[in-house]
Amino acid sequence: MGRHPGCFRPNDYTSTMAGSNPNDQSATADVTAAPQISGFIMKMAGALLLLTHTLFVDALEVIKVRYPVPESEMDLRYEYPKQLLKLALEETLSSHGAYEIEGAKIRASQTRNEIFLRQGFNIDIIWRPENGSLDENFLPIRIPILKGALGYRVFLIRQSDQGRFHSIKTLNELKTLTAGFGHDWPDVHVLRANNIPLELTSDYEALFKMLITERFDYFPRGINEAWDEYEQRHPFLPELKVEDSILMYYPLPVYFVVNKSNKKLAQRVEVGLQKAIANGGFDQLFFSHHQSMLERANLSERKLFILDNPFLPESTPKGSQYWLKVGLDQTQ
Incomplete structure (x- = not known):
């Protein structure tokens, strides 16, 4: 079968050049070396790119x-x-x-x-x-x-006070008690804005001892904090307990x-x-x-008291991918 005049196969160049003069060995050698030179150039280019990338990272x-x-x-x-x-x-x-x-x-x-x-x-x-x-x-x-987990607050309390917290039905009733908190913690302003009575200190570890010695009634802790804190300190503060019936919430990124x-x-x-x-x-x-x-x-089984956070700017992210998905009903 004939070939289209414009069709060119990879070995045409070699056969044409070599066939033009069977005795011309130099032409044949030059043409044979061409693929080797091309491969060498490609390898060098690849090595140069790799070196450039390495130097860039370094x-x-x-x-x-x-x-x-x-x-x-x-x-x-x-x-x-x-x-x-x-x-x-x-x-x-x-x-x-x-x-x-x-x-x-x-x-x-x-x-x-x-x-x-x-x-x-x-x-x-x-x-x-x-x-x-x-x-x-x-x-x-x-x-x-x-x-947003830090805004979901459970309480550390004295074990003997659990019955008192069970009886609390409204946020106003909770406000008859005093919370312990760090004086320089950013969300202390949220509690103040919601008229939560506070006892403050600059000493984090002291808060646990102050609770047990009745300096205040409860210590609001993020759900990401409470159980670690309880387990670390319960051996030498056996009266310490994680309260089991109330959840306080305020949006807090x-x-x-x-x-x-x-x-x-x-x-x-x-x-x-x-x-x-x-x-x-x-x-x-x-x-x-x-x-x-x-x-x-056990969030869904707790009484939920929602506080307002007036300190959230417009730049607070709204996307659901940034927040815990927790379905809760607000208590009065």
């Missing part, structure tokens, strides 16, 4: 991230945010380069850590509940790292927060968190830490 600055450490050895609240931060950095390893992550050298209260962060000293990132003024002093990454000038870290953490949300890694980590607590909280 050229990315190794980012150092210092996170706060607990004030108390028994304080387990910092473990999950630390692991979530590491997940966000891992998710951006290929795009943003290597990182180093380490605990701060100095243990400090929330207030001191905020001062350190503004000064760029000792710490590079913290996590804080929204208080309506985060943007004034910091650069918040507005992805709720606890999916918690965000990673960085120094206002550290836009590079903020952008990287935000990208990493969004990637983790999209691929399921965020929820997997969250529920691996909190699923058992959610089950123990």
Whole structure:
């Protein structure tokens, strides 16, 4: 069968050149070497691309991230945010380069850590509940790292007082009792705005002892906190108990927060968190830490008292992917 004049096969070039002069060995050698040269060039190009990529990754600055450490050895609240931060950095390893992550050298209260962060000293990132003024002093990454769990509050109480809490039917009745709280905790303003009587202190560990010694009546704790705190302290505070009938709720997102000038870290953490949300890694980590607590909280069986949070800005994320899905009915 004949070939179309325009049809060209890979060996036509070789056969034509070699066939034109059977004695011309140099022409044959040159043509035979052509594929080898082409392959060599392709290999060199590939190696150059690989080298360029390697140099690009190496050229990315190794980012150092210092996170706060607990004030108390028994304080387990910092473990999950630390692991979530590491997940966000891992998710951006290929795009943003290597990182180093380490605990701060100095243990400090929330207030001191905020001062350190503004000064760029000792710490590079913290996590804080929204208080309506985060943007004034910091650069918040507005992805709720606890999916709103901190706003679901159960109470630590004295075991002998459980009957008193069982008898409470309304929020106004609850307001006849006094809550213990940290004086510099961001959501203390939410409780004040809702006229919750408070006994305040700057000493986190002291709150548990103050409860047992009847300095106040109950200690509102996030459902992500209460049972760890109870189990850590019950051996030497046997009167301590997680109250089993009331749930207080107010919307309370918690965000990673960085120094206002550290836009590079903020952008990287935000990208990493969004990637983790999209691929399921965020929820997997969250529920691996909190699923058992959610089950123990038995939320649907509790009397629900909802507080208003007047400090939420318009920038608060609304997407359902950021929040716990909990169906509850409000108590009067």
